[in-house]
Amino acid sequence: SIFELPDFDGHEQVVFASDSQSGLKAIIAIHNTHRGPAMGGCRMWAYPDSTVAATDALRLARGMTYKNAMAGLPIGGGKAVIIGDARTSKSPELFRALGRAIDQLGGRYITAEDVGTSPADMTFVREQTRYVAGLSGDLGGTGDPSPATALGVFVGIEAAVRHRLGVDSVNGLTVAVQGLGHVGYDLARRLHEAGARLIVADIDRANGERAAAEFGASVVSPDEIVDAQADVFAPCALGAVLNRQTLPRLKCSVVAGAANNQLATDDIGEMLRDAGVLYAPDYVINAGGIIKVCAEYLQEPVDSVEDRVRAISGTLDEVFQMAERDGIATSRAADTLARTRFA
Numbered sequence: 342s343i344f345e346l347p348d349f350d351g352h353e354q355v356v357f358a359s360d361s362q363s364g365l366k367a368i369i370a371i372h373n374t375h376r377g378p379a380m381g382g383c384r385m386w387a388y389p390d391s392t393v394a395a396t397d398a399l400r401l402a403r404g405m406t407y408k409n410a411m412a413g414l415p416i417g418g419g420k421a422v423i424i425g426d427a428r429t430s431k432s433p434e435l436f437r438a439l440g441r442a443i444d445q446l447g448g449r450y451i452t453a454e455d456v457g458t459s460p461a462d463m464t465f466v467r468e469q470t471r472y473v474a475g476l477s478g479d480l481g482g483t484g485d486p487s488p489a490t491a492l493g494v495f496v497g498i499e500a501a502v503r504h505r506l507g508v509d510s511v512n513g514l515t516v517a518v519q520g521l522g523h524v525g526y527d528l529a530r531r532l533h534e535a536g537a538r539l540i541v542a543d544i545d546r547a548n549g550e551r552a553a554a555e556f557g558a559s560v561v562s563p564d565e566i567v568d569a570q571a572d573v574f575a576p577c578a579l580g581a582v583l584n585r586q587t588l589p590r591l592k593c594s595v596v597a598g599a600a601n602n603q604l605a606t607d608d609i610g611e612m613l614r615d616a617g618v619l620y621a622p623d624y625v626i627n628a629g630g631i632i633k634v635c636a637e638y639l640q641e642p643v644d645s646v647e648d649r650v651r652a653i654s655g656t657l658d659e660v661f662q663m664a665e666r667d668g669i670a671t672s673r674a675a676d677t678l679a680r681t682r683f684a
């Protein structure tokens with residue numbers, strides 16, 4: 342049962358939802374609602390079986406509790422997963438059925454887009470429930486959250502270099518950016534404008550070439566970016582980029598980027614610390630997007646968002662100071678601080 346899965350962590354509620362007409366098979370996991378209704382996106386993935394899907398839902402929902410608490414948001418953590426191939430199995434009916442399942446939870450869970458789903462899919466969810474955020478502009482949404490995420494990562498990098506290198510800005514520093522997508526490209530622009538030198542990599546060559554032309558970035562291959570001679574490494578592509586193979590190759594003194602789940606395993610946090618690398622915990626530094634989506638959902642003024650995203654810098658200061666004081670990894674300090682905020 343769910344209760345025996347290793348990723349079960351006292352989750353408040355786990356709902357299996359199905360709809361035979363649309364083929365919906367979904368799992369909604371609500372981890373913790375002490376701070377408010379659980380918010381987290383809906384992932385669509387071709388999971389091999391329902392145990393793998395449930396494990397992912399449990400893990401992602403718990404992650405949202407930590408992330409939302411550290412961002413100081415009045416929401417808890419939850420996540421939905423749809424079992425299915427996002428390229429072939431989507432239909433308006435599928436997302437309407439999901440919307441009905443979410444509506445039955447009466448507001449305990451609020452969904453949004455995630456890997457495999459889009460604002461357009463959320464339009465169909467919205468037809469059945471108001472418990473959905475991250476909508477496109479024509480439905481009262483505020484559009485792409487990536488620029489807010491990039492701003493949070495930028496101020497987070499500033500906080501990290503202040504703490505680790507004692508400098509006030511990234512001016513003159515070298516930053517290696519892995520992945521120039523929605524977040525990475527905007528981050529690169531901000532870093533360039535602030536006077537940083539850039540080393541970049543993307544599996545899509547065109548992105549690198551654009552960054553070279555626009556920001557004077559040096560482009561290296563995706564295989565080489567981990568080895569880049571830089572002050573800061575900013576992972577903005579995939580998860581698990583910090584692992585036993587990549588760790589010895591890092592030349593930087595700060596790792597601070599947008600990618601989710603950067604640590605392949607928890608002990609990598611300690612290994613980074615032992616190696617003298619300051620790690621900005623991913624879910625703290627990349628919260629800009631959820632801060633924006635949450636404000637949109639709560640219909641808070643748009644101009645309050647920027648200040649709150651910039652406050653990520655202060656939260657990271659707290660994490661860095663606690664880690665130093667207690668002689669622990671920053672990843673562990675963040676988890677501890679988060680737990681006090683949602684307990």
Ligand code: NAI
Nearest residue numbers: 487490520521522523524543544563577578599600601630
């Ligand atoms: P994206 O899909 O727009 O960009 C990812 C970029 O990385 C693409 O340009 C892709 O070609 C490149 N890439 C993929 N594998 C690579 C590799 N091995 N080496 C170099 N480049 C590679 O995604 P987005 O939205 O920019 O997100 C980036 C990361 O940040 C993801 O891990 C995402 O989960 C995380 N994140 C994004 C948020 C947002 O607001 N978009 C919010 C919080 C986290």
